[in-house]
Amino acid sequence: PNTLADNVRDRIKEGMSSAFATYSRDFGKLNMEAGLRYESVDFKYYDDGNYSADQSKNYSNWFPSLSLSMPFGNVQMQLSYAADIDRPNITDCPL
Numbered sequence: 001p002n003t004l005a006d007n008v009r010d011r012i013k014e015g016m017s018s019a020f021a022t023y024s025r026d027f028g029k030l031n032m033e034a035g036l037r038y039e040s041v042d043f044k045y046y047d048d049g050n051y052s053a054d055q056s057k058n059y060s061n062w063f064p065s066l067s068l069s070m071p072f073g074n075v076q077m078q079l080s081y082a083a084d085i086d087r088p089n090i091t092d093c094p095l
Helices: none
Strands: 012-029 030-045 057-072 075-082
Touching: none
Parallel strands: none
Antiparallel strands: 012 030, 030 057, 057 075
């Protein structure tokens, strides 16, 4: 648009916390590493100073990971798996 709102009082507050635990163990030449990450995102939207529950979101997710590595001659080989997530960007969400 060609015009901008002068008196917009919308506000966004976002908090994020996460924790990660990992465990590693050798089985002969094979090394295994397993991990688990917890992530919590709290997104609060205020429209003209008033809290909007419909537009506010709270995401809590667990993300596992697993890695196996082993030498093959002079080369170290690794196979890994990790879970992740893509959340919508606040600028992409219709308000």
